Amino acid sequence: MESLLLETDCPWCDIRPSHASYDFVQTKFKTKDEKKYEPDCCVKGRYEPCHIVNVAEVVAGLKATTVDHVASMTTMNAYKIFNVLYSTPS
DSSP, rough: OOOOOOOOOOOOOOOOSSSGGGGGOOOOOOEESSSOOTTTOTTTTTTOGGHHHHHHHHHHHHTTTTTHHHHHHOOOOOOHHHOOOOOOOO
């Protein structure tokens, strides 16, 4: 976990029901079939930056930890890599 970063395979590689990790996905987003923008709605099959939470859920499931822990660790790792000063929440 000390070296892990998260990323999505935007824009066209979502975590599909046929993938072994799909059972760990908890957050579902409203989707539609058309490729036209609509507020608060994702295009079916297209991965958006908001789907990073799904990646964190999969990692948390595989590592038997919480999504909050994964988010905290990967955020700190990104800060370290990009040399950003950060403070831990109190």
